[in-house]
Amino acid sequence: MKWWGWALIACTGLLLALILSGSPRNSGELGLSEFTQAVREQRVKTADIAFQGGTALVSGRLTNGQPYRARTLPADPVLKLGTLEARGVTVTYVAPPRVSVLGALSMLLTLALIGGLIVLLIRSRNGANGDAAGTFAKSKAAVVSEGQIKLTFTDVAGCDEAKQDLQEVVDFLRQPDKYHLLGARIPHGVLLVGPPGSGKTLLAKAVAGEARVPYFSISGSDFVEMFVGVGAARVRDLFEQARKASPCIVFIDEIDAVGRKRGMNLQGGNDEREQTLNQLLVEMDGFGSGQDVIVLAATNRPDVLDAALLRPGRFDRQVVVDAPDVRGREQILRIHARKKPLDMSVDLGVIARRTAGMVGADLENLLNEAALLAAREGRSRITGRDVDEARDRVLMGPERRSLVVREADRKVTAYHEVGHALAAQLLPHADKVHKLTVVPRGRSLGSALYTPEDRMHHTRAALLDRICVALAGHAAEDVACGEVTTGAQNDFQQATGLARRMVTEWGMSEVGQLALAQDSGNYLGFGPQPTSYSDHTAEQIDAAVADILNGQYARAHALLSEHAHVLHRLTDELVARESLSGEELRTVLAGGTLPDLPGAARPEAPVPQGGTLHPEGA
Structure with missing residues (x-):
């Protein structure tokens, strides 16, 4: 609190003390009726009367020696000289008292208190307006002092190559003279690119922890406001603070919020986001050799960033932080x-x-x-x-065991999931299932969990096997029940999306080796973008997608029809046990038997024809 605040509190306390000390409610104070009654009963010995304004102040002593004071009107009959002398009272008229020091001090403090309140109100209004303007122009970056970050590269895993690239930044911040003597220029900016949750922010903190330098952290959206010029002012303030604290690290998270490509404002006029980006470009290009400020930024959309932001001298290096193997x-x-x-x-x-x-x-x-x-x-x-x-x-999602499911629906769900698992086991390039369940979870009545492999490239045969597995649940319903249900909606969406990418992006169809996929990044926000191919080509794409889907559905149908006896046996086991592990699934496929459930009778299983199963193409 400032000095004038304490002074105002002290004046208020002193004024209250004076008011209380000067209060008429003392032990010797007599009311008007009490004074009149005392005069009539001849208990008043002396009376000193003073007239002040419209009030008569009476003081003196009673017959028992106690002092008293009273207030009344000057025209009060009890104050007549004859009346008082008739009652044996010694009367003395005194001159009106001058203004007392106590009263004067009380008046001055009252005026000072009122004046102070007025000044405080005016200053608070002016200060609020000035602070609001100053707050808008100030950077919202969170500042972490040197040595406060305990995170190091040992606390980050799964991105060894990214850590190796960032180790140079750490070494430069620790020993900048080693690079300056050789005339080397460390990258002014490092852009961390990767999917959400891959550890980009964690890596930036680890760099600051390893280098033991101040760390400025801010989000890209914190720069942009509805007021024109505020974002640019915040950028200037951020880099001004960073230059004073150099060597240091400035981390801008989700930089695509402020660094998108310019020229997309179709409404014309002044674009606040573009002004902010222009100021960011100027600041990053204005570092001198003596200003060791490293700018780290993170994004999962590098394709939407402005080209000027990615040129050498600004974000010189892009570090990919991909999903770990x-x-x-x-x-x-x-x-x-x-x-x-x-x-x-x-x-x-x-x-x-x-x-x-x-x-x-x-x-x-x-x-x-x-x-x-x-x-x-x-x-x-x-x-x-x-x-x-x-x-x-x-x-x-969580289990929903309280959901009431009809036995017929549970049976159909079991056939559907077993169809996926059986096709995945029989096809050579498909991911194998490690768990089957008909326990409802989330919005699904059953599910099949796979053990996918980390693959850098996907062949056409592997993609076709994935589509076949996705459609095998629908085919299993038709093979086992003679009709299909609505449970394959998500399977069709996945299979169709994969088939369309094979045709339009990867050149794996008779349409040809053409890049026909539309750009999904519509930055203008005015509906779908026009296609880059003719209506005839669109018909060819639809036909190629339909050929892939229909062919793989027929393949899954034929595969499950050939092994229908195993389909029925696995379904009976799944219904009885509610869940099957990958080991139990492989045991049944190899012709073995599973241990009996406690207190349950084993269903009669059809005798497999043809011995054990062998994966297709094996």
């Missing part, structure tokens, strides 16, 4: 499992193989869900069952 996923799981008590049944290597496509944030959430499940059931350690259940919850 199986080894990287295992390392990430081990980092997140450091502070979690794991049971011996938890195999992080197996979990890594079953979580293809997951990024660091997904894996951290997986172990956190497993810890929540273990705590909910009162266990002190996380078991493998908790991790499996957590993976199912993350991918498909």
Whole structure:
């Protein structure tokens, strides 16, 4: 609090003390009726009368020696001289008192208090307007001082190449003279590119933790406001602070919010976002040799960034932080499992193989869900069952065992899921199933979980097998029940999308090796973009997509019809057990039998014809 605030509080307290001390409510104060009654009863010995304005002040002593004071009107009959002397009162008229020091001080403090309140009100209004304008122009970056970030590269896994590229930035911030002597120029900016949750922000913090330098963190959307010029002012303020704290790191998260391509404002006029981007370009190009400021930025849409932002001298280097492979996923799981008590049944290597496509944030959430499940059931350690259940919850949602499902619907769902699993097992390039279930989860009545492989390239045969597996659930319903249901809606969407990409993006059809896919990034916001091909080509694309889908559906139908006896047997087992693991599935396919369920009768299984099954093409 400022000095005038304390002064105002002190004046207020002093004024209240004076008012209370000068209050007429004292022990010797007599009311008008009490004074009149005392005069009539001849209990008043002396009376000193003073007239002040329209008030008569009476003071003196009673017959018992006690002092008294009273206030009344000058025309009060009790104050007549004859009346008082008749009652034996010694009367004295005194001159009106001058203004007392106490009264004067009380008046001055009152005036000072009122004046102070007025000044405070005026200053608060002016200050509010000035502070609002200053706040808008100030950067909203979170500043972390040197040494406060404890995160290092050892806490980041699954992106060894990205860490190697960023190690040069760390070395430059630690030993800038080594590079300056050789005339080397460290990249002014490093752009971290990768899918959401892959660890871009984590890597930026690790760079600051390794280099032990100040760290400025801000989001791209924090620059842009509805007022023109505010974003550019914030950019100037941010880099001014960074220059004063150099060597340091400036991290801009989601830079595509402010760094999109210019010239997309069809309404004309002044574009606040473009002004902000122009100021950012000027600031990044204005670093001198003595200003060791490294700008790190993260985005998952590098294709929408302005070309001037990506040229050498600004963001000189792009570091790809992609989804980790199986080894990287295992390392990430081990980092997140450091502070979690794991049971011996938890195999992080197996979990890594079953979580293809997951990024660091997904894996951290997986172990956190497993810890929540273990705590909910009162266990002190996380078991493998908790991790499996957590993976199912993350991918498909929680179990809905309270949902009432008819036996006929459960049977159809079992045929559908077994159709997927059986086709995946028989086709050579398909991902194998590691779990089947007819327990409702989320919005699905059943599901088949696969163990995908990390592949850099996908052949046409592998893609066709994936489409065949996706359509095999619908085909299994037709083979087993003679009719189909609405349960294959998502399967058709996945199969159609994959087939269309084969035709329009990857040149895997009779249409030809042409790039026919439309750009999905419509930055103007005025409906779909026009196609780059004719209506005849569009008809060829639709025909090629339909040929792929119809051909793979016929293939799945024929495959399941040939192995219908196994389809029925697996379905009976799945209905009886509600879930089948990959090992149990392979046991049945090899002609073996599963252990009996406790207290349940085993369904009669058809005798397999032709012995054990062999994958197609094996």
